[in-house]
Amino acid sequence: MDPLTDIIALLRPRTLLLGNLAATGEWGIRSPYQTDPTFYLVTEGECWFEPGDTDAVQLCAGDYLLAAQPSSPCFVSRPGAKLVLSDAEFKERNTVDNELRVGWGEGPTTRILGGLILCDPANADLLFGLLPRFTHIRAREDVGERLGSLMRIIVDETRAARPARDMVLARLIEVMLIETLRRDGARRAAPQGLLGALADPQLARALTHIHSDVGRAWTIAELAKSVGMSRSRFARRFVDVVGAAPVEYLLAWRMALAKDALLHSQKPLSQIAGEVGYQSASAFSTAFSGKVGCAPTQYQAQGRG
Numbered sequence: 415m416d417p418l419t420d421i422i423a424l425l426r427p428r429t430l431l432l433g434n435l436a437a438t439g440e441w442g443i444r445s446p447y448q449t450d451p452t453f454y455l456v457t458e459g460e461c462w463f464e465p466g467d468t469d470a471v472q473l474c475a476g477d478y479l480l481a482a483q484p485s486s487p488c489f490v491s492r493p494g495a496k497l498v499l500s501d502a503e504f505k506e507r508n509t510v511d512n513e514l515r516v517g518w519g520e521g522p523t524t525r526i527l528g529g530l531i532l533c534d535p536a537n538a539d540l541l542f543g544l545l546p547r548f549t550h551i552r553a554r555e556d557v558g559e560r561l562g563s564l565m566r567i568i569v570d571e572t573r574a575a576r577p578a579r580d581m582v583l584a585r586l587i588e589v590m591l592i593e594t595l596r597r598d599g600a601r602r603a604a605p606q607g608l609l610g611a612l613a614d615p616q617l618a619r620a621l622t623h624i625h626s627d628v629g630r631a632w633t634i635a636e637l638a639k640s641v642g643m644s645r646s647r648f649a650r651r652f653v654d655v656v657g658a659a660p661v662e663y664l665l666a667w668r669m670a671l672a673k674d675a676l677l678h679s680q681k682p683l684s685q686i687a688g689e690v691g692y693q694s695a696s697a698f699s700t701a702f703s704g705k706v707g708c709a710p711t712q713y714q715a716q717g718r719g
Contacts, residue, residue, distance in 0.1 A: 417621045418595065418612060424674055425541055426534040427587040428580065431572050433505075434512065435489070435526040437461065439519035442495035447486040451531040451541060453590070454479045454487070455565045459524030464488040465548055476553025478561045480594055482545035489526060491517070527565065531587060536673040536717065541591075543607055549598055557597045564590050610655040616641040617655060620648070624664055628671060629691040634660055664691075669705045672698070676714040683710060 432452070435443065437459075445452070456477045462470040463479060466486075470493040473479065481487050488497055498504060500514065508515055513525075533541055551558045568586050571579055595609060611617040619641045624632060637660055638648035652660050668690040675686045687698030702710045 417608065417618075417625045418592065420625050421540050421544070421608070422588050422591055424534070424537050424670060425591075426584070426678075427591060428532050428584050429568060429572070429587050430530045430532060431569065432528040432530060433509075433514060435524075435528070436513040436515045437489075437491065437524045437526075438515075438517035439521040440491050440495060441517035442488065442490035442497040443500050443516055444488045444497045445486055445500055445528075447484065448481070448530065449484045450533070450538075451483070451545075452481045452485075452487065453529055453531060453565075454481075454489075455527045455562065457525045457527055459522050461524045461526070462490050462493050463548075463550070464490060464493065471550055473550070474553060476558060476562055478551040478553075478558060478565070480545065480549040480551075481547070482549065483542050483547045485547065491521075491524070527569065529568070531591070534674070534677075536677050537670050540670065544595060544609060545598060549594055551594070551597060555597070557593050560593055561590060564593070606655060607657060611652070614651075614655060616643055616648075617652060620652070620660070621663075624660075624667065628664070628668055629689060631691065632660065632664055665701070665705065669702060672702060672710070673706070673713065673717075676710055677717045686710075 432445075434457075437443070456473045456475050458475055460472065460474045463473050464470045466488065470490070473489075479487075490497070498516065505514055531541075551561060553559070553562065564586055568583065568590075571582050571586065576582075598609065608621075611621055620637045623637060623640055634649050635645050638645045641648065643651070649659065652663075656663055658666065672686055672690050675681055675689070679686075681689075683695045683698070687693075687695045690698070692698035692701065699710055702713070706713060708716075
């Protein structure tokens, strides 16, 4: 199994389009605080993005931006422009023909399309660990062209009432995330976390072993031998890149799979326990409670409620 594919599938991503912004002249707009990842595509003109803690970044037509962690993004006609909050009342007053229109004075129009990526709450934190706070992909990059095409298909699919629309949108969002992750991993000089491990052939093989047989009681020695490394070198390299020991990663992945199964399947507790490597439901419940903070049955009741 491909670990990255496994994780994206477990996120169960879907999208909710936030709408179109049309800005002219002097303008600045701040989005309400979003806990879900948000994506933006500049479809016309140019503007500046202000992250808040670093210098403003210029965006041009075709540029794509992904805010992967909770934030309140700001877009302006020039750095330092006056900001207005784009809350529900502001949108209601200033929306014309399905466009949120802002700006004072004359000048070229900039248009931005925005949307949310809604991940399954059971494992939404997995995405936060994969991506930096903001990812800016320019239109001139190869992946920028592909993302622009994907965005146009997403918009078209969202506005149409075709059969299986939700499934199509989910797959499109999965592809969009994978394209972003591939590019981010390739651009970082020394990527860390899962992307860093997948860029390392030996660590990538070890992760593939774990994901392919999550129920196995893997030891450091077994994993090291399977990828042709000494035990000590493998353990040190894994921790340095992934940020957790191999056994800790295995436990975290088991719990991620268990949370997904508890919320999205009708399997009995004993079957879920066996599939993620525990010989009894009681042993699984003890491990789950220690990692998640509540018993599996309680987690299942709260999640489904």
